Amino acid sequence: xxxxxxxxxxxxxxxxxxxxxxxxxxxxxxxxxxxxxxxxxxxxxxxxxxxxxxxxxxxxxxxxxxxxxxxxxxxxxxxxxxxxxxxxxxxxxxxxxxxxxxxxxxxxxxxxxxxxxxxxxxxxxxxxxxxxxxxxxxxxxxxxxxxxxxxxxxxxxxxxxxxxxxxxxxxxxxxxxxxxxxxxxxxxxxxxxxxxxxxxxxxxxxxxxxxxxxxxxxxxxxxxxxxxxxxxxxxxxxxxxxxxxxxxxxxxxxxxxxxxxxxxxxxxxxxxxxxxxxxxxxxxxxxxxxxxxxxxxxxxxxxxxxxxxxxxxxxxxxxxxxxxxxxxxxxxxxxxxxxxxxxxxxxxxxxxxxxxxxxxxxxxxxxxx
Numbered sequence: 001x002x003x004x005x006x007x008x009x010x011x012x013x014x015x016x017x018x019x020x021x022x023x024x025x026x027x028x029x030x031x032x033x034x035x036x037x038x039x040x041x042x043x044x045x046x047x048x049x050x051x052x053x054x055x056x057x058x059x060x061x062x063x064x065x066x067x068x069x070x071x072x073x074x075x076x077x078x079x080x081x082x083x084x085x086x087x088x089x090x091x092x093x094x095x096x097x098x099x100x101x102x103x104x105x106x107x108x109x110x111x112x113x114x115x116x117x118x119x120x121x122x123x124x125x126x127x128x129x130x131x132x133x134x135x136x137x138x139x140x141x142x143x144x145x146x147x148x149x150x151x152x153x154x155x156x157x158x159x160x161x162x163x164x165x166x167x168x169x170x171x172x173x174x175x176x177x178x179x180x181x182x183x184x185x186x187x188x189x190x191x192x193x194x195x196x197x198x199x200x201x202x203x204x205x206x207x208x209x210x211x212x213x214x215x216x217x218x219x220x221x222x223x224x225x226x227x228x229x230x231x232x233x234x235x236x237x238x239x240x241x242x243x244x245x246x247x248x249x250x251x252x253x254x255x256x257x258x259x260x261x262x263x264x265x266x267x268x269x270x271x272x273x274x275x276x277x278x279x280x281x282x283x284x285x286x287x288x289x290x291x292x293x294x295x296x297x298x299x300x301x302x303x304x305x306x307x308x309x310x311x312x313x314x315x316x317x318x319x320x321x322x323x324x325x326x327x328x329x330x331x332x333x334x335x336x337x338x339x340x341x342x343x344x345x346x347x348x349x350x351x352x353x354x355x356x357x358x359x360x361x362x363x364x365x366x367x368x369x
């Protein structure tokens with residue numbers, strides 16, 4: 001069995017006080033004020049007979065839950081989502097691996113290759129049957145008996161079905177794995193499909209985006225690692241924490257939209273003043289994503305902030321929807337104002353855990369001197 005998170009962090013020198021601090025921060029970031037009773041949370045009965053303050057149950061969950069085994073498959077993809085999460089800062093991929101999960105297989109990141117890494121995957125599937133999370137990146141082609149994506153002589157569909165059979169849950173990362181993405185765009189010569197179209201007997205969560213926001217991926221994995229269940233999902237199987245609001249709802253240019261001030265070209269005075277990009281084809285009002293709050297590169301920016309319209313990449317068939325840079329003659333009916341709050345993903349706070357580990361190590365080194 002994998003090592004539990006509490007022992008793992010204690011072994012790295014994190015104090016009880018810092019561990020409690022991390023638990024409270026993680027509960028806050030995940031949006032909990034009180035956690036549900038036993039049948040909904042999956043925690044041991046003696047810990048969870050009734051609803052309790054979130055930080056209390058979060059501490060107990062982190063102490064008792066074991067590190068989560070992860071098998072990550074790549075199919076028809078550009079590896080952009082792997083690139084994204086490998087550059088995540090809060091938390092970094094290294095932080096996740098050291099403190100929260102164990103990546104048993106990833107054909108891009110694994111040190112081994114060929115028969116050796118395939119054997120490692122087989123052993124992990126047997127050892128952690130019913131326990132591991134399956135992460136899928138890339139769409140699955142069905143045309144010509146799956147000939148458009150063959151790994152080790154086996155089709156993507158064959159590998160997906162085999163690995164999904166023993167998974168506790170499946171996370172489809174990126175628009176390709178979620179909805180088919182660019183490979184599925186018309187005329188879709190490979191007959192590409194998203195995971196949830198093919199696997200219907202397992203819980204599947206979609207983390208769309210081209211690429212997916214790293215914190216959305218990390219936060220969803222962290223949620224399962226702690227609670228043993230997927231977070232609340234919308235009708236498209238996306239976590240509401242990250243896809244519950246439109247980009248428009250949280251956009252810093254929304255005030256200009258409400259005031260009827262729109263850039264009409266990329267070099268006019270409105271564009272220079274940061275006016276709304278709706279008439280330049282921005283899909284923010286119809287695109288659900290946390291891009292405007294989590295942003296990219298340590299919260300530095302996101303497309304609209306950088307002057308580029310949203311292309312709606314978290315929505316199904318966004319490429320075929322087209323209309324890029326083709327604005328509407330009039331804005332949408334203005335929705336009622338919504339409260340704009342920072343949507344902090346659960347994964348973001350896990351980075352704090354690693355910071356505490358690093359502090360403990362530095363302190364130990366200082367005492368040793």
